[in-house]
Amino acid sequence: xxxxxxxxxxxxxxxxxxxxxxxxxxxxxxxxxxxxxxxxxxxxxxxxxxxxxxxxxxxxxxxxxxxxxxxxxxxxxxxxxxxxxxxxxxxxxxxxxxxxxxxxxxxxxxxxxxxxxxxxxxxxxxxxxxxxxxxxxxxxxxxxxxxxxxxxxxxxxxxxxxxxxxxxxxxxxxxxxxxxxxxxxxxxxxxxxxxxxxxxxxxxxxxxxxxxxxxxxxxxxxxxxxxxxxxxxxxxxxxxxxxxxxxxxxxxxxxxxxxxxxxxxxxxxxxxxxxxxxxxxxxxxxxxxxxxxxxxxxxxxxxxxxxxxxxxxxxxxxxxxxxxxxxxxxxxxxxxxxxxxxxxxxxxxxxxxxxxxxxxxxxxxxxxxxxxxxxxxxxxxxxxxxxxxxxxxxxxxxxxxxxxxxxxxxxxxxxxxxxx
Amino acid sequence: xxxxxxxxxxxxxxxxxxxxxxxxxxxxxxxxxxxxxxxxxxxxxxxxxxxxxxxxxxxxxxxxxxxxxxxxxxxxxxxxxxxxxxxxxxxxxxxxxxxxxxxxxxxxxxxxxxxxxxxxxxxxxxxxxxxxxxxxxxxxxxxxxxxxxxxxxxxxxxxxxxxxxxxxxxxxxxxxxxxxxxxxxxxxxxxxxxxxxxxxxxxxxxxxxxxxxxxxxxxxxxxxxxxxxxxxxxxxxxxxxxxxxxxxxxxxxxxxx
Numbered sequence: 302x303x304x305x306x307x308x309x310x311x312x313x314x315x316x317x318x319x320x321x322x323x324x325x326x327x328x329x330x331x332x333x334x335x336x337x338x339x340x341x342x343x344x345x346x347x348x349x350x351x352x353x354x355x356x357x358x359x360x361x362x363x364x365x366x367x368x369x370x371x372x373x374x375x376x377x378x379x380x381x382x383x384x385x386x387x388x389x390x391x392x393x394x395x396x397x398x399x400x401x402x403x404x405x406x407x408x409x410x411x412x413x414x415x416x417x418x419x420x421x422x423x424x425x426x427x428x429x430x431x432x433x434x435x436x437x438x439x440x441x442x443x444x445x446x447x448x449x450x451x452x453x454x455x456x457x458x459x460x461x462x463x464x465x466x467x468x469x470x471x472x473x474x475x476x477x478x479x480x481x482x483x484x485x486x487x488x489x490x491x492x493x494x495x496x497x498x499x500x501x502x503x504x505x506x507x508x509x510x511x512x513x514x515x516x517x518x519x520x521x522x523x524x525x526x527x528x529x530x531x532x533x534x535x536x537x538x539x540x541x542x543x544x545x546x547x548x549x550x551x552x553x554x555x556x557x558x559x560x561x562x563x564x565x566x567x568x569x570x571x572x573x574x575x576x577x578x579x580x581x582x583x584x585x586x587x588x589x590x591x592x593x594x595x596x597x598x599x600x601x602x603x604x605x606x607x608x609x610x611x612x613x614x615x616x617x618x619x620x621x622x623x624x625x626x627x628x629x630x631x632x633x634x635x636x637x638x639x640x641x642x643x644x645x646x647x648x649x650x651x652x653x654x655x656x657x658x659x660x661x662x663x664x665x666x667x668x669x670x671x672x673x674x675x676x677x678x679x680x681x682x683x684x685x686x687x688x689x690x691x692x693x694x695x696x697x698x699x700x701x702x703x704x705x706x707x708x709x710x711x712x713x714x715x716x717x718x719x720x721x
Numbered sequence: 722x723x724x725x726x727x728x729x730x731x732x733x734x735x736x737x738x739x740x741x742x743x744x745x746x747x748x749x750x751x752x753x754x755x756x757x758x759x760x761x762x763x764x765x766x767x768x769x770x771x772x773x774x775x776x777x778x779x780x781x782x783x784x785x786x787x788x789x790x791x792x793x794x795x796x797x798x799x800x801x802x803x804x805x806x807x808x809x810x811x812x813x814x815x816x817x818x819x820x821x822x823x824x825x826x827x828x829x830x831x832x833x834x835x836x837x838x839x840x841x842x843x844x845x846x847x848x849x850x851x852x853x854x855x856x857x858x859x860x861x862x863x864x865x866x867x868x869x870x871x872x873x874x875x876x877x878x879x880x881x882x883x884x885x886x887x888x889x890x891x892x893x894x895x896x897x898x899x900x901x902x903x904x905x906x907x908x909x910x911x912x913x914x915x916x917x918x919x920x921x922x923x924x925x926x927x928x929x930x931x932x933x934x935x936x937x938x939x940x941x942x943x944x945x946x947x948x949x950x951x952x953x954x955x956x957x958x959x960x961x962x963x964x965x966x967x968x969x970x971x972x973x974x975x976x977x978x
Contacts, residue, residue: 312762315736339733339783340838341814345825350954357924358958361813361857364737408743412764422766425758428750435750443746454919456744457737457858461919468920708736 303330306695309337311702313413313423315365316709320698322679327687332680334672334702336709344662352378352630352654353464359650359664360458363708365408367458368401368449369643370664372523373650375464380537381637381654382464382630389625390466393452394523396616397462398641399609400448403441404456405644406567406602406609409706410497411438414599417700418500434496437489441606444479444486448613451475466627473622480617483610490607494585497603502596503697507681509562509593509674511569514642520577520608521570521642528573529563536640539649545665555673556665562673565646566706567601568592579615582608595678596704633657643667645706668707675705725774725872728760729804730794732787733814733841734780737858738805739763742777745861752865755872773798775871777854781807781814783841795848802867803843803850806857806926810960811843813857819957843962852877857926857959860912880911883930884923888914896922900945902955907933926959935966 306322316338323331347358355374360367372394379386411434412424421427424435446456451471453459461468515533516525527534534542545556555562563569572591575583586604589597638651646667653661679698686697731739743764745752756775760768776798782788795801806812817825818840844850854863870877884905888895891914896903903922905914909930916923929935935956942952956967 310762312766312768313764315763317731317733337784337786339781339787339841340828341733341783341841342817342825342828343813345828346813346816346820348824349820351951354954357921358813361735364735364740364858367735367737404744408740412743416766423761423764425753425761425765426767432750439746439749442744446744446746454921455858455915457740459919460916460921463921469918 304691306691306698308695308699311699313416313699313703314707314709315363316707318702318707318709320679320702322683322698324683324687327684329680329683332676332683334676334679338709344664347652347659347662350659352382352652352657352659355650355652355659355662356463357458362664362666364457365405365708366401366643366645366648368397368453368462369641369648370650371453371459371462372398373639373641373643373648374652375462376523376639376641377637377650377652378464378630378654379637380639381635381652382632383635384465384628384630386466386628387625389622390627391523392616392620393467393470394462396448396613397452397459398523399613400445400452402445402644403448403606403609403613404445406606407438407441407445407493409644410493410599410602410606411435413706414703415496417696417703437492441486441489441493444482444610447482448479451479463627465629466625468627470622470624476617476620476622480614483614483617486610487614490603490610491581494582494600494603494607497600498585498589500599502594502599503682503700504594505596505678505682505685505701506593507595507678509564510558511572511591512558512563512565512670513570513573513647514640515573516577518577520612521574523641527640527647529558537638539638539640539651543665545669556670557673562677563670564595564674565667565670566598567605567644568595568598569646570642571601571604578604578608579611581611595674595701598704598706602706645708646670666708668705668709671705671707675702675707724755724757726759726772727756728768728773728776728794728798729758729763730760730776730778730790731763732778732780732790732844733783734805734807736763736779738779738807741805741858741861742864745865748865752868755868771797775800775802777802777804778808778844779804781811781841781843782839782847783814785839788839788847791844791848800851800871801844801848802852802854803845804854804864805859806855806928806959808844808850809853809855809963810928811841811962812926812959815841815843815962816958817841819954819961846962853879855909855927856912860915862913863911880909881930882910883933884908884910884912884914884917884927886910887912888917890914891918893917897941897945902942902945902947902952904938904955906941907935907938924955924959928960928963933964935964935970939970 304324450456454461512529515528649665651663901922904925905923909927
């Protein structure tokens with residue numbers, strides 16, 4: 302007996318994706334997950350442009366993680382042209398990155414994921430019974446947006462974070478206001494952790510390598526090395542250990558390490574760096590991680606949310622800004638690579654600059670790296686749920702895909718994206 | 722009073738415009754009370770796409786599937802709104818029209834016949850668009866005002882003053898005077914000059930004003946010492962599809978796209 306499941310428009314995810322599954326005699330014969338988003342060829346678009354235009358242009362790859370693209374391209378350009386940024390710039394970049402992670406996780410947790418677990422079609426449908434939870438979500442999203450807005454000048458596609466530093470700096474009263482609001486947000490983050498700890502996650506584990514930026518002194522963020530398994534790898538040598546490839550008849554692009562899929566994102570980060578979490582978040586993570594259950598990505602995001610709020614409060618409490626224009630690049634040519642942690646995982650930007658012009662660009666997004674893991678997870682998960690009705694199977698698979706918090710807008714700008 | 726039936730959709734894009742709606746924060750729930758949300762695939766599972774009064778469309782047409790979806794939605798809605806720069810002008814992805822093919826040829830998927838790439842285009846290349854909420858990203862304030870206006874049965878007005886008007890109201894110094902390639906004088910405002918407030922010159926994401934004086938803009942930028950290729954690239958980055966005059970003005974044999 303053959304059963305084919307084809308989902309043409311997956312909902313409640315960023316971007317557009319489809320899934321085709323074929324089951325014959327209780328065996329999964331085919332399982333293809335891919336993006337149906339149109340390709341935008343950003344890596345081609347930036348070619349021939351001036352190097353300093355890269356952050357503005359690549360920010361447009363993604364709305365929800367526009368800060369991550371802005372920062373990754375700034376770091377890569379600074380590496381290429383030997384620009385040393387100040388400690389103050391690094392601190393502000395951290396705030397920008399955390400602000401983005403706060404609003405992104407809150408959006409995913411409450412608007413895209415929670416309805417699945419509570420049996421609703423959407424957060425809007427939950428309103429009559431769960432208005433308090435949705436209001437909590439909106440308040441957390443607001444503080445994340447405000448962080449980005451105060452530091453970056455705008456909440457989507459920030460304007461003041463550039464290569465070398467910041468074009469304008471926040472005022473002290475804005476920073477004080479942020480601190481007060483973040484403190485008021487603490488209990489909401491705690492509530493989020495309790496809520497997502499109380500959900501019933503399907504029992505499903507698959508051994509996968511965690512993969513994230515790692516720094517021995519601070520939780521996975523903007524600098525350090527790549528840690529996967531027990532080994533560390535230098536970021537600038539990623540061509541040696543990562544491989545991007547198309548599969549002719551399959552759909553999306555895949556990224557593998559030594560021929561194998563790996564996991565990026567909140568779960569990989571908490572698994573790898575949980576000892577570096579702020580005390581409250583560390584307590585919340587203690588009995589849960591390390592975990593090999595992809596559904597636990599939700600809880601890992603809740604833990605990161607709490608950590609982000611604690612971290613931003615401690616940064617802001619001691620922050621005193623002094624005027625400082627962005628540092629200029631002395632070199633005109635060079636080659637630079639950067640990897641940072643975006644909300645959904647490790648984000649890579651690489652540029653080759655000749656005489657101020659971009660001649661080559663390569664970008665690897667978190668979702669592109671997770672695609673194969675997601676697909677293999679679905680393949681492994683399916684046999685357990687085959688006795689369920691078709692609708693139940695679809696619901697379960699969608700829940701698994703959403704747990705990864707994929708961003709198909711991001712993943713598909715770059716590589717192969719058809720469906721059969 | 723029956724509520725307006727509203728849909729939010731996205732075709733190829735970055736989801737940022739739909740997020741500008743979701744990120745209404747304190748106002749979101751009140752705004753959503755005013756209308757009946759019939760479809761919003763980004764955050765809803767059940768999407769009844771039969772009939773709408775208003776559909777807000779994010780994104781540009783980059784595949785045949787985008788095009789089909791757009792045509793179907795146009796048939797099902799009384800009013801179609803281009804939400805954000807991709808829908809309005811094609812935004813940065815449509816800059817591909819103006820760049821050399823060799824820049825992106827290596828990214829095309831010639832091996833795979835199933836890929837139905839089309840030239841990236843704003844939605845008005847295929848369907849009638851009734852209103853535009855411009856910008857990358859669109860202003861959250863403008864989205865709120867638009868919704869409230871149509872709920873009250875009024876006709877939304879578009880803003881056609883250049884960015885400079887609002888920039889002056891914010892007491893910003895003129896970036897052109899410090900030789901930054903600011904497109905504020907020819908770009909439609911309504912954004913509160915948010916980029917210039919943050920220290921960044923205007924890139925023209927909201928498209929040109931009706932009376933944009935391109936030749937003078939180019940002359941000013943040339944006088945500042947910016948090269949022709951750089952000027953051309955900037956002018957067409959966000960709204961090249963809405964500036965046919967730009968081709969005549971700055972493209973010559975040496976700068977051919």
